[in-house]
Amino acid sequence: MTPLPVSIAAAVASFLLLVVVFELIRSRRLRERYALLWLLTGVVLLALSLWRDGLNTIAGWFGVETYPPAILGAVGALFILVVLLHYSTVISRLSDQNTILAQRLALLEQQLREG
Amino acid sequence: MADQLGELKRIAIVPALNEEETVGRVIDEIRAFDHGFDIVVVDDGSTDRTAGVAADRGAHVLRLPFNLGIGGAVQTGYRFAFEHGYDLAVQIDGDGQHDPQQLPAILAPVLAGEADLCVGSRFTGESAYRSSFARRVGIRIFARIVSAVVRQKVTDTTSGFRAVNRKGIALFAADYPHDYPEVEATIMCVKHKLRLREVPVAMRERSGGASSITALRSVYYMTKVLLAIFVGLFRRYASPLEEEH
Numbered sequence: 011m012t013p014l015p016v017s018i019a020a021a022v023a024s025f026l027l028l029v030v031v032f033e034l035i036r037s038r039r040l041r042e043r044y045a046l047l048w049l050l051t052g053v054v055l056l057a058l059s060l061w062r063d064g065l066n067t068i069a070g071w072f073g074v075e076t077y078p079p080a081i082l083g084a085v086g087a088l089f090i091l092v093v094l095l096h097y098s099t100v101i102s103r104l105s106d107q108n109t110i111l112a113q114r115l116a117l118l119e120q121q122l123r124e125g
Numbered sequence: 126m127a128d129q130l131g132e133l134k135r136i137a138i139v140p141a142l143n144e145e146e147t148v149g150r151v152i153d154e155i156r157a158f159d160h161g162f163d164i165v166v167v168d169d170g171s172t173d174r175t176a177g178v179a180a181d182r183g184a185h186v187l188r189l190p191f192n193l194g195i196g197g198a199v200q201t202g203y204r205f206a207f208e209h210g211y212d213l214a215v216q217i218d219g220d221g222q223h224d225p226q227q228l229p230a231i232l233a234p235v236l237a238g239e240a241d242l243c244v245g246s247r248f249t250g251e252s253a254y255r256s257s258f259a260r261r262v263g264i265r266i267f268a269r270i271v272s273a274v275v276r277q278k279v280t281d282t283t284s285g286f287r288a289v290n291r292k293g294i295a296l297f298a299a300d301y302p303h304d305y306p307e308v309e310a311t312i313m314c315v316k317h318k319l320r321l322r323e324v325p326v327a328m329r330e331r332s333g334g335a336s337s338i339t340a341l342r343s344v345y346y347m348t349k350v351l352l353a354i355f356v357g358l359f360r361r362y363a364s365p366l367e368e369e370h
Contacts, residue, residue: 035356042353043303046345049352110190 012062016079020059028052047096051089058082129236136163136211138202139184140195140285141219145174151217152182154225165205166219169198175219196306199285200297207298215288223286227326231288234322241319242293244311245326246281259340263347267308270354275315279323282308286326292319302353305346309353316362 031048034040040048058065059082069078137155141148148166155162166179170192180186187201199216206214213235217223227245234240248268267282285307289297296317302309314321 032356035352036359041303042349042356046349046352107191114190 012065012078016082017059017062017065020079020082021056024052024055024059028056044100047089047093051086051093054089055082055086058085130159130161130213130232133161133212134163134210135159135161135213135215136165136206136209137225138199138206138214138216139164139166139179139219140169140198140202140216141166141171141175141179142169142192142195142198143171143173143175144219144221145171145178147221148175148219149178149182151219151221151223151225152179152184155217155228158225158228162215163211165202167198167202169193169195194303195285196301196303199306200301203294203297203301206294211294212291213288214294216285218285222328222330224327224329227286228288230324230326231286234324235288235290239320240322241290242311242314243288243322243324244279244281244284244307245286245328246279246284246323247326247328248280259343263343266347267350270351271308271311274312274354274358275321277315277321279311279321281323282311284328286328305350308350309357312354312357313362316357316360 028049031040031045031052035042035045058068065081066078069075069081072081074080139148139151139155144151152164152166155164164179164182164184166176166184166186168176168179168186168188170189176186176188185205187205189198189201193201202216203214213232215228215231217225223245231243231245234243248264264281264283268280271279271282283305293314296314296319297310300313302313311321
């Protein structure tokens with residue numbers, strides 16, 4: 011069984027994550043588009059922290075008999091991987107767009123100078 | 126209508142993504158309705174001849190260097206309208222689903238000074254509009270939510286057929302939501318104390334191109350927009366920013 015303090019700490023941490031993400035969206039420092047994955051992470055971790063029987067059951071599926079909270083860590087790590095991968099795709103797109111912008115700007119400047 | 130428009134500096138903003146088959150007709154129809162409208166086509170990264178067709182007809186063409194999505198494209202049009210000092214702007218999709226002959230309906234409340242933003246709705250009145258079941262349900266859910274938030278009956282939150290005055294142009298030029306933007310834009314207007322009006326219009330079936338919204342995407346957009354609406358409830362909004370030229 012998951013020790014109660016671990017559940018409480020995990021629940022508080024995921025709740026804090028949700029609050030911070032919410033505030034970042036509200037103050038327009040984070041776009042909804044990029045917040046969705048973080049919110050999903052927070053909600054899933056919060057659910058797993060509060061629903062202690064569920065965490066045990068899931069730990070059972072994976073043969074984790076001794077320390078169910080390890081599942082929390084694993085799920086957290088999985089979500090972080092997904093978020094990072096998502097950011098890699100975002101950075102790739104931004105970098106492509108940046109190239110296009112630089113090229114357009116160079117063409118425009120050339121037109122201005124010689125036009 | 127023509128004398129009411131009079132000397133108003135007015136512009137039609139036409140967002141278009143791969144609409145080479147329809148954008149020309151849209152431009153012709155706007156001119157047929159009223160020759161006083163300047164037309165700016167915002168080409169959101171088309172890979173076909175959309176920009177060329179529009180330029181051939183003498184419209185202003187803003188070619189975005191890559192696809193920004195409908196929100197970014199439309200805002201480009203409003204920025205153009207703002208910086209060139211237009212008093213009145215109408216927004217008409219380049220895919221031909223909005224009929225320029227319906228312009229008097231959305232223009233009237235703005236010209237009468239009764240509204241800052243007037244949206245053409247498919248769902249008030251008797252206009253028969255057919256679309257997929259899922260899309261209708263989605264539109265209806267948003268209509269309920271938006272109506273509750275703005276405390277005013279709104280029936281069509283996805284309509285991009287609208288008219289705005291200088292106040293609306295200034296607001297949209299400064300701030301415009303990103304994807305699936307009409308829902309948030311409606312709320313934003315009301316929060317900024319702009320007067321919103323909705324009038325019934327008939328819309329046509331899309332006559333060319335393909336809708337940019339697929340099933341999976343609509344679920345994603347719905348979630349995203351719901352989140353935006355929810356978070357928006359906790360924001361404070363500045364009064365409309367108005368400058369004098």
